[in-house]
Amino acid sequence: MTKKQSVLIAGAGIGGLATALRLAKKGYQVEMIEKNEQAGGRLNQIKKDGFTFDTGPSFFSMSYEFHAFAKECGIELPFDIVELDPLYTVNIKGIDKPFYIHKDISKFSDQFKPYEPDFEVKMRKYLKKAGSLFDDTVDLVIKNNFDSKLKYLLTLAQVNPIHLPVLTRSFWKQVTRYFDSKEARQIISLVAFFLGRTPFDTSSIYTLLSHTEFVHDGYYNVKGGMYKIVEGLVKELEKAGVKLHYNVEIKSYEGKGKKLEALIDQNGKKWTADIIVANADAAVFRHSVLKRKAYSQEKMDKKNWTMGYLTFYLGIDKKLANVDHHNYYLGNNYEDYATRVMREPGLLEKPYYYVNVLSKHNDNCAPAGSESLFFVCPVPNLIYKADWSDRDKIIDSIIDDFSERIGTNIMPHIVVRESYTPKDWESRFNLYRGSGLGLAHDIKQIGALRPANFDEEFSNLYYVGASTHPGAGLPMAIISSKLAAERVEKHV
Ligand SMILES: Cc1cc2nc3c(=O)[nH]c(=O)nc-3n(C[C@H](O)[C@H](O)[C@H](O)COP(=O)(O)OP(=O)(O)OC[C@H]3O[C@@H](n4cnc5c(N)ncnc54)[C@H](O)[C@@H]3O)c2cc1C
Numbered sequence: 001m002t003k004k005q006s007v008l009i010a011g012a013g014i015g016g017l018a019t020a021l022r023l024a025k026k027g028y029q030v031e032m033i034e035k036n037e038q039a040g041g042r043l044n045q046i047k048k049d050g051f052t053f054d055t056g057p058s059f060f061s062m063s064y065e066f067h068a069f070a071k072e073c074g075i076e077l078p079f080d081i082v083e084l085d086p087l088y089t090v091n092i093k094g095i096d097k098p099f100y101i102h103k104d105i106s107k108f109s110d111q112f113k114p115y116e117p118d119f120e121v122k123m124r125k126y127l128k129k130a131g132s133l134f135d136d137t138v139d140l141v142i143k144n145n146f147d148s149k150l151k152y153l154l155t156l157a158q159v160n161p162i163h164l165p166v167l168t169r170s171f172w173k174q175v176t177r178y179f180d181s182k183e184a185r186q187i188i189s190l191v192a193f194f195l196g197r198t199p200f201d202t203s204s205i206y207t208l209l210s211h212t213e214f215v216h217d218g219y220y221n222v223k224g225g226m227y228k229i230v231e232g233l234v235k236e237l238e239k240a241g242v243k244l245h246y247n248v249e250i251k252s253y254e255g256k257g258k259k260l261e262a263l264i265d266q267n268g269k270k271w272t273a274d275i276i277v278a279n280a281d282a283a284v285f286r287h288s289v290l291k292r293k294a295y296s297q298e299k300m301d302k303k304n305w306t307m308g309y310l311t312f313y314l315g316i317d318k319k320l321a322n323v324d325h326h327n328y329y330l331g332n333n334y335e336d337y338a339t340r341v342m343r344e345p346g347l348l349e350k351p352y353y354y355v356n357v358l359s360k361h362n363d364n365c366a367p368a369g370s371e372s373l374f375f376v377c378p379v380p381n382l383i384y385k386a387d388w389s390d391r392d393k394i395i396d397s398i399i400d401d402f403s404e405r406i407g408t409n410i411m412p413h414i415v416v417r418e419s420y421t422p423k424d425w426e427s428r429f430n431l432y433r434g435s436g437l438g439l440a441h442d443i444k445q446i447g448a449l450r451p452a453n454f455d456e457e458f459s460n461l462y463y464v465g466a467s468t469h470p471g472a473g474l475p476m477a478i479i480s481s482k483l484a485a486e487r488v489e490k491h492v
Helices: 014-025 064-073 103-110 119-142 149-156 161-167 172-177 183-197 204-214 227-239 280-290 297-302 334-340 344-347 389-405 420-430 474-490
Strands: 006-010 031-032 045-048 051-054 082-084 089-093 099-101 220-222 243-245 250-256 259-265 275-278 308-316 326-328 353-357 371-379 414-420 462-465
Touching: 006 014, 006 474, 014 031, 014 064, 014 227, 014 474, 045 414, 051 308, 051 371, 064 082, 064 474, 089 183, 099 103, 099 183, 103 119, 119 149, 119 161, 119 172, 119 204, 161 204, 161 474, 172 183, 172 204, 183 204, 183 334, 227 243, 227 250, 227 474, 250 280, 275 280, 280 297, 308 389, 308 420, 344 371, 344 389, 353 389, 371 389, 389 414, 414 420, 462 474
Parallel strands: 006 031, 006 275, 031 243, 089 326, 275 462
Antiparallel strands: 045 051, 082 220, 089 099, 250 259, 308 371, 308 414, 326 353, 353 371
């Protein structure tokens, strides 16, 4: 057997870890470097005083992508996944009962009787269209490598033209064509926020996400917390002989002709390999490490970035019986709020937010009689709000709102309190202007119009992760790792 080439992967987020395992299993000599003290990137965890918190992703869709990944690597999935039911709850201010989001459409629809009596018929019709969008695009557009914009356009031309009108509409517009009540419209369009923007500036193509959440195949958690994914992958990588180096941040490079010869870290150390894969954000890496003109400061600021996140982690010495595992808390001005929240920091006085109670189904994630709570509040990124000196004021207002809604003042029960503003997300993971999910998914920034997963100048440099093709989210990172590994295997 001829000796396989060496591969260096810069960044140990889920995209980098999955690519490393795929390549190690194919016989490549793989080494990884990571800026932080532990692997996982945004899929990370905080442990403090007996409490465990997921820091970023708290559930995922398209579980079959993880199973396919394990099979392709010849391993058992190294963590236990648990299907969610309900998927999550949505609490709307002024309505005293939460809406339980169930995959069982009849059960889900029953809750809309007071608001939209023929909801079930409308929902099934809406999902039929979302399903056909999914079926007609996922293999063709999402799971394909594109060598050029022309190839991408030719591929798009194969998509059933019946979907063309959808291209011109927003997610919100599509939802309003099917549903009349504000309750139904809000709850169905909420999934657009999962892409880091709002239903008002997300294309209706992404109503296919409603198909993935309700039909194909719901949402999943990991037993013991989401970080078990990272721990499991790191174990598999170590078994496969992959070396991981932490606290190594790539700052510059050395290249000759078409070859990227070395990445250079913060201490001036050179890291070399035959092939290099950047898991650092694909646009940021070209901007700050490669210093490419096409990714100058001016051009970066002109791109569309996702919102920032204010996340905070509370350990409380009390159980919360009436709060589910995954919960959304909305106000009563959804349309106004969602159209303005991206750019208007003033709205954060009364924010919308998500609460995850990891200890609900994982006793070992909090001391006995306690609860570990993780709050996510979508906020303007640093382009629209650079000053976060009011972080604690905003967090306190969310804690007060949450306490009022659940009928228990949790403030005196807080024993652990940690938080990340967009500034922290930016500095920890090199996320441009603190945008939580990287580049937005508008028509001009997807497919071959997203930063490519191969480099424009160096023939031995590839990319994997959220800001290259196909996009953000854990299953997309797994698909991205497959596409990046395919590129490496074709490398000559
Ligand atoms: C608050 C929040 C909630 C989320 N919730 C969900 C969810 O519920 N479900 C879901 O599916 N997705 C969710 N996501 C999205 C998901 O986290 C990401 O899409 C995914 O984790 C991205 O993985 P990645 O490998 O592309 O990038 P990253 O996780 O960012 O990994 C990149 C790695 O590269 C490292 N790096 C960067 N620059 C350098 C450098 N110069 N040198 C060395 N290393 C470097 C970083 O430190 C990082 O470890 C959420 C994201 C956030 C922020």
